[in-house]
Amino acid sequence: MIEVVKILFVEPSYIVREGLKTVLSRMGIAFRAEEAEEVRDNFQRLLEKHKPQIVFANPDLLAKSWHGNRSAAIFEGVVLIGLMSKESGEADSAHFDFLINTRHPRQEITQALMNILSKNGFISGETDSENISDRETDVLRLVALGFTNNEISDRLFISVHTVMTHRKNITRKLGIKTVSGLTVYAILNKIIEAGEVKGSSL
Amino acid sequence: MLINQDMKMADVIHLNHHLLHVINRFGIQLGYGEKTVKQLCAEHDVPLSFFLEIVNTFHDPGYFPVENLLQFKASRLIAYLHETHRYYLDFRIPEIANYIQRLRDDDGFGPEVKLLIQSFFSQYTHELTQHINREEQRVYPYVLSLEKYLESGGGDKELIGSLKQYSIHEYEEEHDDVESKLFDLKNIIIKYIPSPRDSRVLNLILHELFELENDLNNHAHIEDLILVPIVEKMEQEFLSGSNNPKIL
Numbered sequence: 001m002i003e004v005v006k007i008l009f010v011e012p013s014y015i016v017r018e019g020l021k022t023v024l025s026r027m028g029i030a031f032r033a034e035e036a037e038e039v040r041d042n043f044q045r046l047l048e049k050h051k052p053q054i055v056f057a058n059p060d061l062l063a064k065s066w067h068g069n070r071s072a073a074i075f076e077g078v079v080l081i082g083l084m085s086k087e088s089g090e091a092d093s094a095h096f097d098f099l100i101n102t103r104h105p106r107q108e109i110t111q112a113l114m115n116i117l118s119k120n121g122f123i124s125g126e127t128d129s130e131n132i133s134d135r136e137t138d139v140l141r142l143v144a145l146g147f148t149n150n151e152i153s154d155r156l157f158i159s160v161h162t163v164m165t166h167r168k169n170i171t172r173k174l175g176i177k178t179v180s181g182l183t184v185y186a187i188l189n190k191i192i193e194a195g196e197v198k199g200s201s202l
Numbered sequence: 203m204l205i206n207q208d209m210k211m212a213d214v215i216h217l218n219h220h221l222l223h224v225i226n227r228f229g230i231q232l233g234y235g236e237k238t239v240k241q242l243c244a245e246h247d248v249p250l251s252f253f254l255e256i257v258n259t260f261h262d263p264g265y266f267p268v269e270n271l272l273q274f275k276a277s278r279l280i281a282y283l284h285e286t287h288r289y290y291l292d293f294r295i296p297e298i299a300n301y302i303q304r305l306r307d308d309d310g311f312g313p314e315v316k317l318l319i320q321s322f323f324s325q326y327t328h329e330l331t332q333h334i335n336r337e338e339q340r341v342y343p344y345v346l347s348l349e350k351y352l353e354s355g356g357g358d359k360e361l362i363g364s365l366k367q368y369s370i371h372e373y374e375e376e377h378d379d380v381e382s383k384l385f386d387l388k389n390i391i392i393k394y395i396p397s398p399r400d401s402r403v404l405n406l407i408l409h410e411l412f413e414l415e416n417d418l419n420n421h422a423h424i425e426d427l428i429l430v431p432i433v434e435k436m437e438q439e440f441l442s443g444s445n446n447p448k449i450l
Contacts, residue, residue: 184394185390
């Protein structure tokens, strides 16, 4: 399935924002863009609001509003990419995970983005068409039948954490997020029968 | 290219025909002749800047309304959002339900598959309706009474307090669940229906689902980008006003 990545652009230049979006689209990345031309109060608030996975930000914009520190919980799982317009010397570049120079030629920018995105699992080298594994099918079967994570953990002798990991992988591979969607999938693929589902109208 | 006040309305539609429904919600119907956006807005008593912000937010998903954002009347915005709700429930959903009915006469699928799609869609409809009702019955009345209170000092302060059962922020998050169901339905049809002999009716259903999703995303976008900031501003005024004896 194509994962839609949530990206936040914090950059005053309209041309730079549009340019980045075009570059990402040409690379075949499916994303949902949120944009901020300025950081009004506080950068962390912006993150809480949009919950992005990737942030492209102009270091000069963040310099003034950098109240929190990089280890705050809200930053967990966020890839922060700084947009540089000169070779060096911009404020606070240490906060960023990666830096991109917007003046670099096409090949270099694309390559740099490709490295960053694949390193963080947004692009996978192999195509994402893997089928679900036997163990995932076991979990899927119980989810589709309406069992809770705790019940599944008891029945399959695995931790709740492992159940959740399996569920995440199932959702990623199938492109189905809701329990009722998974139930429909399981019936269509004869993993369960319609009559087995407990307490459901299906 | 953004929509501006001097464009002919007919050209706006040629530029992006998906805007038709949006324009209808302002009470502006077809038969535009040579009239411009500005003229038609004046004729229908629609504030021009409000019209342009809403239409452009729909037209360009990257468009971010900043101009005059906080000056819009909440009641004006809610009237628009209410129209979009009516459009989903009275038009778009029944339209999709019709197509799903047509599947019944299609002998390209087994009866079980038809039943599954039908029941999944009716679950979705139920959840969407519940979500809409919650907005119509709780969120919008709260916002309207807040506005009334701030404008005239009238209105019931306790009513506002009791209506405000949760913050406007929590309300933003609720959109997610309904979105996931629609996402699932699309994927089930695209990927997991056993290949039918003829997909034409399913294509129509998918097309409708994509259109609905696009419209719902825009609806949520407008609520997050325009309604929420307006309400936050009113809430601040309300709270600071409550310590001010002149207003009480």
